[in-house]
Amino acid sequence: MNRPAAMHPVATSTAPSIRVLVADDHVTVREGLVAIIGRQPDMTVVAEAANGREAVTLWARHRPDLTLLDLQMPLLDGVRALEEIRQLDANARAVMLTTFDTDADIARAIKAGARGYLLKDAPREELLAGIRKVHAGETSIGPAIVAKLVAGISHEALTRREQEVLALLARGKSNKEIGTDLFISETTVKSHLRGIFTKLNVLSRTEAIAAASRRGLVQI
Known part of the structure; x- marks a missing residue:
């Protein structure tokens, strides 16, 4: 009598989610970012912060893979928040998301250790690609920012x-x-x-x- 073939579970391989902390003092912007990121199969939002001080506290609690920081926030701006986060972990990865694109702002963010710098009006695809690139250990600076930096250098x-x-x-x-x-x-x-x-x-x-x-x- 033929014996039925053994059943083996089908192997599935899904990329681990990129755990993201979103920090922005504008609730509408923050909720929009959370919604966009939450819809991605390879990303999950682990915490939301409404100011820089809260961002540092939540980072220490959740240890996200990547932090999305607004440059201008109460109590502690994005750059100072990132500086404190990197005191806890020098390898912490962050993307600065802002409406400000002056040379001085860009320089402050990069000096603080931001691996990405994107404008808030950047296309959604650019934001998501930036998160993935920084998580992978690369840098991500929006095309508009790169053009500005090149112009400044010239x-x-x-x-x-x-x-x-x-x-x-x-x-x-x-x-x-x-x-x-x-x-x-x-x-x-x-x-x-x-x-x-x-x-x-x-x-x-x-x-x-x-x-x-x-x-x-x-x-x-």
Whole structure:
């Protein structure tokens, strides 16, 4: 009599879920991110934080594979939160997600150890790809950010005196007032302004202030 063949369980191989902590103080944005990530078969949201301090606390509790951090949050901003998280684990992986794209913001995030930097208006596919790349040990900087960094690198750096003139310009000072404050002549001020305009690739005082603000050189 023929014996029935032995039944063997069918082997299944599913990639382990990427455990993500989402930190954003805007509840609508946070809930949207949680929903997007939660629908992915290879990702799961383990915790949500409404501020930077809570993000650090929840990270210590859940030890996620990756943290998605908003740059601007109350109590502790994204960069400072990441610095504290990396004090707990130097290998902690994070993606900075923000509406801010000034050179200074990008530099702060990267210096703090962010492996990804994406704008909040980036396409959903770019966000998800960024999470996967950073989890895999790669870096992920959005195309718009890369273009901005390349543009910034291509610009000649301002001298210290040009930075001082630019700061006073952003405060609404006239050439005469700038000269008085810095103990230099108006002619010298105009010379520095020409250098600033050339390096920032602008034609007017207003454009210079706007360009400098975008690059994080001045606060207005």
